[in-house]
Amino acid sequence: MNTKILRNLASTIFICYATLAVSASPHWSHDEQSTWWAIQDTTQPVPLNYPFGECGIGKHQSPIDLATATINDSKNLNKVAALYDTDTTPTFFNSGHGVQVNTSENYAGALMIGEEAFPLIQFHFHEPSEHVVAGKNFPAELHYVHINEDGRIIVLAVAIDMGEENPILGTILDNMPHDEGGQNSDSGIQINPAQLLPADLDATNLEYYTLAGSLTTPPCSEGVQWYLLPKIITISAAQLEQLKGFYSNNARTPQGLNGRSLLSTQ
Ligand SMILES: [Zn+2]
Secondary structure, eight states, X not given: OXXXXXXXXXHHHHHHHHHXXXXXXXXXXXXXXXXXXXXXXXXXSSOBSOXXXXXXXXXXXXXXXXXXXXXXXXXXXXXXXEXXXXXXSOEEEEOSSSEEEEOOTTOOOEEEETTEEEEEEEEEEESSOSSBBTTBOOSEEEEEEEEOTTOOEEEEEEEEXXXXXXXXXXXXXXXXXXXXXXXXXXXXXXXXXXXXXXXXOOTTSOOOEEEEEEOSSTTOOEEEXXXXXXXXXXXXXXXXXXXXXXXXXXXXXXXXXXXXXXXXXX
């Protein structure tokens, strides 16, 4: 992993965790997702059985089929603001499971949940989308991953539909290394993650759906709070082909709700 993303000692393990969440050891792939829970780690001196067991036994797993959830719009929810700034030295990271942009050491952008700031650590893409509506995928999905000082993880998810070319996505794909694990940290390209948000959006007061969930890749750890935007962004057909050239079908199938409801601002 890139040492540039290490914010400080206290948050190091959480950032490692988040960055490696898509490349956790032992080896795994999306093709074998139904048996992630059964993978054994024989690389350790004392073999660790079922390091991804939560993928199988967890009751608050992500993603979900949004159409199966009961929507509760009667709760008073926190004001959420995506205060993303331009990053002058991002790292374009091919994680081995997806294309990802890691923010730099001094990056100031964060998601505000009420008064609490969750720094943006990285964002990445899935093709097709992980969250579905009545069984139907979108062509792709963007996940902004935020982690605060005590290790809590917040993911802001944006569905990506076919449409206009997406200039910033083009920049990201053009600068992404093609080798698994490859990092491009000296491109000189500046990235403003806010430019990937839906255009017709008040970023200082987002409308959203939220629910408790998990990482969608091994180790599928729970305790991740999801914020899903009702508005979409677009990708052109040529860009979708370019994205697929890196990774295709890197989406987890929808998981059981197990009594969870979807809270909504609308
Ligand atoms: Zn993701």
